[in-house]
Amino acid sequence: MRKLFAILLxxxxxxxxxxxxxxxxxxxxxxxxxxxxxxxxTAIAEAYMALHPEVKIEVQVTPWNEYWTKLEAxxxxxxxxxxxxxxxxxxxxxxxxxxxxxxxxxxxxxxxPEGVTSLYTYEGVHYAxxxxxxxxxxxxxxxxxDAAGIAYPDGTWTWDTLLExxxxxTDPEKxxxxxxxxxxxxxxxxxxxxxxxxxxxxxxKSGYDQPATQEAIQWWVDLQKVHGVSxxxxxxxxxxxxDQMQAGKLAMCFTGSWMMSSYTNNELFADKFDLAVxxxxxxRASIYNGLGYAGAASTKYPEVVKDFIKFCGTEEAxxxxxxxxxxxxxxxxxxxxFTDNFTSINIACYPEMIAYGVQYPFSPNKSLWESQEEELxxxxxxxxxxxxxxxxxLHAIIVDIEGE
Amino acid sequence: MTVSxxxxxxxxxxRERYDPKVVAAAFILIAPTIIGLCVLNIYPFFDxxxxxxxxxxxxxxxxxxxxxxFEKLFSDSMVGHATINTLLYMVLTVPVxxxxxxxxxxxxxxKIKGRDIYRxxxxxxxxxAPAAVAMVWRWIFNAENGVLNYVLGLVGIQGPSWxxxxxxxxxxxxIIGIWSAIGYDLVLILAGLQSISKSYYEAAEIDGASxxxxxxxxxxxxxxxxxxxxxxxxxxxxLKQFDTIYLLINTRNxxxxxxxxLMTLFYREAFEKFxxxxxxxxxxxxxxxxxxxxxxxxxxxxxxxxxx
Numbered sequence: 001m002r003k004l005f006a007i008l009l010x011x012x013x014x015x016x017x018x019x020x021x022x023x024x025x026x027x028x029x030x031x032x033x034x035x036x037x038x039x040x041x042t043a044i045a046e047a048y049m050a051l052h053p054e055v056k057i058e059v060q061v062t063p064w065n066e067y068w069t070k071l072e073a074x075x076x077x078x079x080x081x082x083x084x085x086x087x088x089x090x091x092x093x094x095x096x097x098x099x100x101x102x103x104x105x106x107x108x109x110x111x112x113p114e115g116v117t118s119l120y121t122y123e124g125v126h127y128a129x130x131x132x133x134x135x136x137x138x139x140x141x142x143x144x145x146d147a148a149g150i151a152y153p154d155g156t157w158t159w160d161t162l163l164e165x166x167x168x169x170t171d172p173e174k175x176x177x178x179x180x181x182x183x184x185x186x187x188x189x190x191x192x193x194x195x196x197x198x199x200x201x202x203x204x205k206s207g208y209d210q211p212a213t214q215e216a217i218q219w220w221v222d223l224q225k226v227h228g229v230s231x232x233x234x235x236x237x238x239x240x241x242x243d244q245m246q247a248g249k250l251a252m253c254f255t256g257s258w259m260m261s262s263y264t265n266n267e268l269f270a271d272k273f274d275l276a277v278x279x280x281x282x283x284r285a286s287i288y289n290g291l292g293y294a295g296a297a298s299t300k301y302p303e304v305v306k307d308f309i310k311f312c313g314t315e316e317a318x319x320x321x322x323x324x325x326x327x328x329x330x331x332x333x334x335x336x337x338f339t340d341n342f343t344s345i346n347i348a349c350y351p352e353m354i355a356y357g358v359q360y361p362f363s364p365n366k367s368l369w370e371s372q373e374e375e376l377x378x379x380x381x382x383x384x385x386x387x388x389x390x391x392x393x394l395h396a397i398i399v400d401i402e403g404e
Numbered sequence: 405m406t407v408s409x410x411x412x413x414x415x416x417x418x419r420e421r422y423d424p425k426v427v428a429a430a431f432i433l434i435a436p437t438i439i440g441l442c443v444l445n446i447y448p449f450f451d452x453x454x455x456x457x458x459x460x461x462x463x464x465x466x467x468x469x470x471x472x473x474f475e476k477l478f479s480d481s482m483v484g485h486a487t488i489n490t491l492l493y494m495v496l497t498v499p500v501x502x503x504x505x506x507x508x509x510x511x512x513x514x515k516i517k518g519r520d521i522y523r524x525x526x527x528x529x530x531x532x533a534p535a536a537v538a539m540v541w542r543w544i545f546n547a548e549n550g551v552l553n554y555v556l557g558l559v560g561i562q563g564p565s566w567x568x569x570x571x572x573x574x575x576x577x578x579i580i581g582i583w584s585a586i587g588y589d590l591v592l593i594l595a596g597l598q599s600i601s602k603s604y605y606e607a608a609e610i611d612g613a614s615x616x617x618x619x620x621x622x623x624x625x626x627x628x629x630x631x632x633x634x635x636x637x638x639x640x641x642x643l644k645q646f647d648t649i650y651l652l653i654n655t656r657n658x659x660x661x662x663x664x665x666l667m668t669l670f671y672r673e674a675f676e677k678f679x680x681x682x683x684x685x686x687x688x689x690x691x692x693x694x695x696x697x698x699x700x701x702x703x704x705x706x707x708x709x710x711x712x
Contacts, residue, residue, distance in 0.1 A: 097464055232565075233568070233656075233658050234565040236656070237659075238565065238568065239546075367676075367677060368679075371676065375655065375661075378655070378656065378658055378661070382570065382659075
């Protein structure tokens with residue numbers, strides 16, 4: 001009799017657990033890097049959860065360096081986060097290995113910059129909804145300009161104006177340089193390459209053998225090596241270009257829109273700088289890149305994931321992201337929510353440049369030759385190779401790897 | 405702590421055997437360590453050998469390429485640079501490091517005031533995380549604002565850009581390596597020194613030997629087993645050095661070619677370029693180099709190390 005009672009009680013408990021579990025509560029993970037953008041992303045997640053109480057979204061922030069290692073490990077074990085940020089450099093790797101969820105719903109992609117949308121499209125299928133875009137602008141130190149009595153940079157500037165002004169502002173005794181020109185692609189010489197009507201990599205072809213490309217890179221390197229208006233590459237090793245700018249050692253430099261929260265949060269520097277569009281070469285250009293919201297192909301809740309990604313792409317979500325100063329939102333018309341945060345500076349020049357922006361070059365095998373590009377450019381800065389030699393070598397490497 | 409190569413495990417006579425229960429208990433007790441060793445060390449080692457025969461493209465499946473990775477290894481100029489840098493690093497850190505540890509250990513073996521405090525201080529660098537060490541030294545070596553160049557400036561010397569100048573980058577990393585390892589080597593050598601019987605020193609004093617003579621003819625021979633161990637460990641560790649160099653020398657550094665070592669090259673190939681096959685080949689290549697140097701040291705042991 002006692003045994004029967006015990007068995008009945010156990011069965012009751014088991015059944016009660018079963019019915020409890022079928023309450024349809026779904027938990028999905030949302031992963032990204034960049035602590036600065038966490039408030040924005042959390043706001044989006046909370047807005048979604050308010051509309052869908054049965055869904056719980058866990059936000060996971062991992063620093064940039066470890067984010068991709070972690071994602072790759074997750075991909076190999078088929079246990080990736082459900083929703084995560086995707087970057088142009090890594091997109092091909094994941095989509096060709098079928099790790100990304102195909103976003104096969106009807107969706108209007110017209111509000112987003114075309115380059116970013118097509119960036120995350122593969123064989124006609126969308127794999128990520130654009131999140132934001134960033135461009136490169138010219139940042140300058142108002143105090144240094146005022147002290148020298150020179151007018152601030154504006155939309156009329158050309159390469160020559162930049163060089164001339166940089167020379168006037170370089171004062172080695174005070175330890176001030178006119179322009180910071182480090183060994184950098186996205187925030188550095190690639191902008192000049194496209195302004196000079198050259199190209200780095202397009203449609204599977206390398207542009208490093210083009211004279212226009214090599215000329216532009218040479219001009220950038222010369223700022224350091226010939227004209228002396230930029231600190232040496234060695235000094236950039238000790239202190240990065242943005243740190244030097246914020247420390248008042250540079251009169252000007254190029255920097256990306258993602259650096260703006262760092263610049264404006266620096267109390268000692270926030271009111272000393274302003275922004276201008278990039279000077280023009282033969283034409284105008286600014287490198288842009290955009291992130292996207294992607295889903296894992298192995299997720300247990302594909303419908304919820306797709307729904308959340310759709311939500312992240314709405315005007316409302318972009319507004320939330322912009323209000324929290326995260327990045328320039330991808331949805332057309334919402335840029336002002338971002339720029340409204342920065343009233344003291346000419347932040348509008350960032351979204352302005354998207355009109356003639358050039359997508360940061362990407363390719364399926366970019367990670368294989370990107371590091372070789374860095375190493376070759378290193379040798380140029382160390383003086384053991386000329387720009388021409390380095391570009392020719394790089395061109396051969398890219399042709400070898402990409403097959404064209 | 406004298407390592408004696410001549411002691412052997414107790415031998416039982418032909419009639420006695422180990423009690424099966426004792427044997428079983430012994431195996432159970434060492435099982436966790438053995439299992440850990442097999443899973444985390446031995447299996448990965450053979451897996452690395454297997455991997456070095458394949459090539460991976462991103463997240464895709466591996467493709468068998470046979471010995472191609474090794475062909476690439478021997479024609480890659482970066483591997484050549486890394487090998488030279490690794491050997492140079494070893495030559496810079498091992499002799500100087502062990503010598504300094506020996507000197508400090510001898511000094512701390514005597515009766516001086518606050519000896520225990522000194523021992524604690526010398527050991528502190530071992531307790532600090534490598535990342536923290538790297539960050540602090542980065543600022544010490546900073547060309548414009550660092551402590552080192554400031555002090556040199558006071559004496560009128562224009563200090564170089566320590567971490568970015570091809571001539572000094574590896575040297576700077578070696579200095580950090582020596583500094584952080586002195587504590588560990590010092591403790592080991594100190595233990596070795598303390599096991600030397602006082603009677604030797606008394607006899608030497610009676611015979612009228614000077615401090616230097618005592619050092620070279622009594623201390624060093626008797627501490628040589630410990631010294632051998634320390635040199636062996638330090639050589640192996642220096643050939644495998646990764647942390648500080650990875651943290652301080654990035655790919656945009658003009659001195660990259662002169663400071664990259666085999667382990668940082670491996671990391672970049674395997675995890676940043678996602679080519680684990682080639683990375684595995686580099687690891688095996690490093691393993692062979694370490695094995696060669698270890699063999700050389702064991703040959704030297706027969707000549708130079710005195711056991712009781």
